[in-house]
Each structure stands twice: as C-alpha cells, then as structure tokens.
Amino acid sequence: MDTDEQLAPAVASILAAARERGGGGERVVVTDARSLPDALAAAEADGRVPVIAEVKPTSPTTEGKRTDDPVELAEQMVAGGATALSVLTEPEHFGGSAETLERVRAAVDVPVLRKDFLLHESQLDVVESDVVLLIARFLGDQLEPMLTAARERGFGVLVEVHTESELAAAVAAGADVIGVNNRDLGKLEVDLGTFEEVGAKAPEDATLIAESGVATREDAARMRRAGADGLLVGSAIMDGDVRANTERLTTPMDEIQ
Template identity: 75%
Template sequence: MDESDGLAPAVQSILDAAREREPAGGRVSVSPRLLPDALAAAEADGRAPTIAEVKPTSPTTEGEREDDPVALAEQMVAGGAAALSVLTEPEHFGGSPANLREIRDAVDVPVLRKDFLLREAQLDAVEADVVLLIARFLGDDLEPMLDAARERGFQALVEVHDRTELDRAVEAGADVIGVNNRDLAKLEVDLSTFEDVAPHVPEDVTLIAESGVSTPADVRRMRAAGADGLLVGSAIMDGDVTENTRTLVNA
C-alpha cells in the first residue's frame, strides 16, 4: 500500500520529514511504567483516565506555547492526568527527545512518545514507556515495528482510524489501540469515528480515544462509547494546564 496516498499536505510534510530523520545513539532498553495499569488506577480513583499531551505547537493549532515542558508536565499530573504524551517531532510540533527525557525523569506516570516512527532504528532515539505506531503510515511494517518495540521493552499504542486499520492492528498483535478521530486526509475531526470503530475492538485491548476531546461532554461521550482512556492535547494546552486537566478528568 502507499501509506501517503490521500494525505493532507501538512501530514505529508510531517511524513517526509520523518523519513529523513536519523536517530542518534545505540539501542535502548526500557523498564516501562504500565499504561493500562495507570488508566485503571485513575478510573478506580474516580477520574476519567486521561493521557495529557505536552504539545508546544502543531499544524492544526495557532501559535506556540513556550513554557518549560517539564513544568507543563508536572502541572498536568497535578491536575490528575493518568499518563502523559510528549511530542518528540521537532519540525512541525516543536518537540524533542530531550524534552521527553527530562519529563520522564520528573514525573512518576507513564510517558508516551508521540512521533512518526517509520523504521526500527527510530525507536532508539529516547527511552519512553509507550511509543506511538501509526497503522496507516507503517502498512505491512506494522507487525515488525510492534515486535521491535516490544523487544526494547516499550509498550506500543497502535493508532487506527477505520475498520481496515483496526483489523491490521489486531492481526499484528496490538494490545493497546488508539482510534484517531482526526481524518489525516482532510484534518477534520469527528467523534463518531471512535463510536463507529470501538464496537469492533476486542475486549482484552486497552482502547484510547484520540483527537477532538475538548469538553467534559466529549469525555463522557467517548467513555460511554468504550474508551478506556483519552488522549487530549490542545484542550489542555490552551490556557491553565492544571485547571484544564482537572476539568476533563473530573467529567
């Protein structure tokens, strides 16, 4: 398959940059903090299990947040985030492996590395608890990348957008799956995407709703549709990070 077929220009630019990026350093080995356990603990504590995203900027937002990433991460945890997502893509999201490393050292919750990983060597840029693997971008390489991630100790969040990608993720052995409500062809967000895909996800899979969760009502909607966790970026980063996180986790 051609993983770039029909992508929005902004997404195609991200993918092109990812193909050119070379990792530094040798192979990593990780003893991860377990994401499913952290989400379950948040739920047991009466909080909506939320993965809060440290995202300085993105092609779908205006401006750039220049706060200290570690301070932002600590504020999210103080607000009740069960886990964190940290952008390490530099050109379009203002992220870096160094940011993730410093954040992971500063917090005690699982940290997801949010990036666009296309080949095995790119897994070795930095230690994280979870790495993002995007089914559309990886195509037939999804299963080998999933295996390579697990060999290093990583958990993997496999992102899908439709039933075809879900079937590929399940066949590859994914046990943590995220349904992205954002269409990478048009960059439009539709929460019904999650509602359409979620009923077909195996019960033993940890299921994450990604993109478009902005309000307590959105949180309740995704949870009612079967989300074990919610990945939230812009709605938390826009304003008081602690209060925004607290508002969503208490939905």
C-alpha cells in the same frame, strides 16, 4: 501505506520529514517501563476520568506556540489528575525533542508516551519512554515488525488506527493497546463518531484510547460511553491553564462510567 497524495499537505510534510530523520545509535532497552493499561485502571479505580495529557508546544492544526518550560507544564498536568503524559519528539512541525521527553519522564511518576512518526526500527533507539506510538496508516505491512521491535526493547506500544481495516491490521499484528484517532489524516477533519464506530469493532480485551477532538467534559463522557478506557487530549489542555484544563476533563460527570 498511503501515498503522500492521499494525505493532507501538512501531514504529507510531516511524513516526508520522518522518512529523512535518522535513528539513534545504541539500541535502547527500557527496563522500567510504567504500564499504561495499569495506570488507566488505577485512575478509574480512583474515580478519575483517565486522561493522557499531551505536552505539545505547537502543531500544524493549532495557532501559536507555548514557550513554557515543558517540565512545568507536565507537572501541572499531573497535579491536575493526568493519568499519563504524551510528549511530542517530532521537531520540525511540533517543536518536540528527545531531550524534552527525557526531562519530563525524569520529573513525573506517570507513564510517558513518545508521540512521533516512527517509520524505521532505528528510530526507536532515540530515547527511552514508557510507551511509543505506532501509526498503522503510515506503517502498512511494517506494523508487525515495528511492534515486535518496540516490545523487544521494553516499550509499551500504542497502535493508532482510524478505520476498521486499520483496526483489523493492528489486531492481526498483535496490538493490545489501540488508539482510535478521530482525526482523518487525509482531510484533517475531526469526527467523534469515528471512535464510536471503529472502537465498537475492537476485541473486548483491548485497551482503547480515544484520540483527538475531546474538548469538553461532554466529549469525554461521550467517548467513555462508547468504550474508551482513556482519552488522549492535546489542544484542549494546552490552550490556557493546563492544570485547570486537566482537572476539568479528569473530573467525572454523572454519565461518565
């Protein structure tokens, strides 16, 4: 696990807040989780580019804040062809909340990912979702226990990596849905080549998600050619007309296979 000195200041601040944030009360048990891999496969069979659209009011790497009703934004994303949704529940830096996730999940019929910085098992017990995000870089040797704890509660799990060593740790922990973040959390630089390099080392039967940096249909095509089963897209959808932006990215180009 990184020390805060190895992270960009904004990320170190997020991590520090996550350490202090408590968990839920009662143990969460999800009995009706919608499968992210199944949804990705269904989108592909339907001829759409599988996109996980992110409901993200703000972030340390973007300017401004969306004040629209997040449920309306989510519904527009689904209308635009989003395969699944990612909802931020981190409050201090991203303006998210568990209540927002609850409202969005009740309003749509696609899988909903809880995107947060989860460090302790009790933090899994805040809200029901279909999938939770676990970040290998932040969890270190706690990744496997957290993965097990999440699955015991009925969550699907997306494990995020950035390097080949993190990928190896994720696979060793039992991850089968793996997100490769093109953003280096140490420098906040984005390089789509990260997915091309790291994703190529993933097991053939893993479900791979390309995270960060996808802004255009050309970017989407590039990630799909590199083996991405799905694309997690935030700012490129949230900046402007979310339905039109989602439609633009979910409509395949000739080279998107």
